[in-house]
Amino acid sequence: MNLNFIYSTNIRKGEKLFIPMNDLVSEYKRNKNKINKAIFKVINSGNFTLGEEVELFEKEFANFCGCKYAAGVGSGTSALHLSLIACGIGQGDEVITVPNTDIPTAMSISHVGAKIIFVDVDYDTFNIDTSQLEQKITKFTKAIIPVHIFGLPADMTEINRIAKKYNLKIIEDAALATGAEVNGIKVGSLGDVGCFSLAPNKILGAYGDAGIITTNKKYIANKIKISSNYGHSLKMNERKYGVGKKGITKWELLEEGYNERLDTLQASILRVKLSMLKLNIKKRIDLANNYTKYLSQKIKKQKYSNNFKHVYRAYPCFVKKKNYISKKLSEKGISTNSYYTPPLHLQPVYKRLGLKKGSFPVSEELSKELICLPIYPSLSKLNQEYIINNFNKLIT
Structure with missing residues (x-):
């Protein structure tokens, strides 16, 4: 990927760039x-x-x-x-x-x-x-x-x-x-x-x-x-x-x-x-491979062995200052999301289970740092380059 030349093919001149977490309209069209x-x-x-x-x-x-x-x-x-x-x-x-x-x-x-x-x-x-x-x-x-x-x-x-x-x-x-x-x-x-x-x-x-x-x-x-x-x-x-x-x-x-x-x-x-699912999964995997290869190596990513096939419903990263990074990416028109923050055992609905902070330390730590990047079959390579370039600039 050429990360020195970044622009979006999804916008007209004068329009503000916006990259959603998913693009169901493009899929339908x-x-x-x-x-x-x-x-x-x-x-x-x-x-x-x-x-x-x-x-x-x-x-x-x-x-x-x-x-x-x-x-x-x-x-x-x-x-x-x-x-x-x-x-x-x-x-x-x-x-x-x-x-x-x-x-x-x-x-x-x-x-x-x-x-x-x-x-x-x-x-x-x-x-x-x-x-x-x-x-x-x-x-x-x-x-x-x-x-x-x-x-x-x-x-x-x-x-x-x-x-x-x-x-x-x-x-x-x-x-x-x-x-x-x-x-x-x-x-x-x-x-x-x-x-x-x-x-x-x-x-x-x-x-x-x-x-x-x-x-x-x-x-x-x-x-x-x-x-x-x-x-x-x-x-x-x-x-x-x-x-x-x-x-x-x-x-x-x-x-x-x-x-x-x-x-x-x-x-x-x-x-x-x-009937189109196999092709769409391949596109997700290709996009995920690009993220894995070109995102800063300072970013924690999922690890798994070759006998597992990951289909990337989301592309999770784990970073310090995730709220700051998410805000800065949003200013550039890049959507992000953070799931399971905090985990279920710390949600009010499950207070009855009597589980305190520290009960599940890994889940708690990961939830504090989780940020997911856009990944869907119609995400263009140029828009992905834009995401990667802006994300890497925020990682120190």
Whole structure:
């Protein structure tokens, strides 16, 4: 990259440069015809709830992840909640996860009546520190929810070893890591269940709330399909409503479920975007490699071995004076973000857990220094050069 010649191709003369954290409009414009065609196909069909588009997307996404089954749901939060239910987690159980994650990971545990047990993260990967896992396991522990942070998978080999030893379920929080891999195997297929958010700003994003789970266990997929559709039997979940060849579909309720279905319009959009996902992930990785190569070596970055495929939902850096740096970059039209500041155990909502400052020192230290830079498929190389050049000037 030529870092001596910096300008943006995204602005006209006289306009102020602005580089967002994500650019969903540019993504839509590049694929406008295909997306519009998919949307109008659903509108003209008159079928807006479940239906063929949802079934096809589930099959295509399962195939992408190398899993036997997938079940579309209303959001990534729904995916976590329903997966815990499907795995039999409930009142009095304990579930292990990390404090440097968004609240859906933790609140899904609370919402099924289980207790949140936090484990600190590794200083290099920012993922769950597997060396601390076993000391947190008790007779009440029933599951582990590893979070694949920023697009980098957790150490699933060690997590699976521990889970097998103690007969624990593994529910992958893959909200930030669609397409990531460990030893060539995609996340979502490395535990009992994989939970994905398909919100607009995710690696594979809908144009509204959406989520999906993956699994190789049929009973889990079936349970989630039933629970997400009010508790209707799978006959109703076959999306053959009304009068068919065998007459009127029987109305059969098996449980008090939830209204957490994947919307048909969103499924149609996601099918289009899934067909382009491999290319978009490659673009993210190329941009990340540029950051890693050209950003100042004084900046702390994630470290991981070659058997992990990082897909970069975000590009995290760790710097002193992050607020000052973020402010100065903003003045140059460069967006930044800082996640999980402070970590969940220090948030007011979890004061009831009785965890004090210093309980998870690595998560706390990293949260003070975390700054994420723009990274998305349509980010131009020239704009990335502009980001790198301005960022490096602020590092002393």
